[in-house]
Amino acid sequence: MTERKRLRGDERREQILQATMTLFIDRGFEGVTMADIAEATGMSRPNIYTYFPSPAAVLDQLLDDALEAATADLLPLMASGVVPDFAALLSTLVQHRHLLLLMHCGGGPQLRSRREQFDDALIGALVERLSSERVQRRPELVPLVTALLSGLIYECVVRERPSCDPAQLGHSINAFVRGGVQAVLAQEDPRPGPERLP
Numbered sequence: 001m002t003e004r005k006r007l008r009g010d011e012r013r014e015q016i017l018q019a020t021m022t023l024f025i026d027r028g029f030e031g032v033t034m035a036d037i038a039e040a041t042g043m044s045r046p047n048i049y050t051y052f053p054s055p056a057a058v059l060d061q062l063l064d065d066a067l068e069a070a071t072a073d074l075l076p077l078m079a080s081g082v083v084p085d086f087a088a089l090l091s092t093l094v095q096h097r098h099l100l101l102l103m104h105c106g107g108g109p110q111l112r113s114r115r116e117q118f119d120d121a122l123i124g125a126l127v128e129r130l131s132s133e134r135v136q137r138r139p140e141l142v143p144l145v146t147a148l149l150s151g152l153i154y155e156c157v158v159r160e161r162p163s164c165d166p167a168q169l170g171h172s173i174n175a176f177v178r179g180g181v182q183a184v185l186a187q188e189d190p191r192p193g194p195e196r197l198p
Helices: 007-027 035-039 045-049 055-078 085-095 097-103 109-130 133-137 139-159 166-186
Strands: none
Touching: 007 035, 007 055, 007 097, 035 045, 035 055, 055 085, 055 097, 055 109, 085 097, 085 139, 085 166, 097 109, 097 139, 109 139, 139 166
8 A cells, every 4th residue: 555645734735726726617616615625635624624714715815826927927918008919918818717717617796806806907907008088088999898808808718719719819809909999989979969860
């Protein structure tokens, strides 16, 4: 009989995090119990509790770690004065897909709030990079571009739709977003005025 290697505390903690991340992604947050985590890691439940008091605490730690890593890679793409490169953004998000999967694995209001904060920061920063005085005068552009980018990220990165290959989209997404913004800006103001019928 082979003797099981004894792990140090930090190695056990990492083992719990990795096993639980897989469980959350496969089953959703609500489908994972401390007993499931114990079974997946081969540890006892009391041992798991010495590191984390609940599945929610494990998810919080996973999100903290994943956000820290993703932020380090995303910030240079969204520096002030830098024209957004949506192809590079998609490529970076693909590398951090586990973060987006964790954010979409279920959970209560606290997780939804974290997801919304991340989305607002990411998409908001990108839309801001597209902004100009003319864009600010056409506020309907903000939700249009925001919805396009949010949907694209969800379909390509989270759902991994085969028709949404991020590498292929990278060739056209920059031109598509900028061209769409320019097309809207080139239009006359479509809002009805007193002399126009709605």
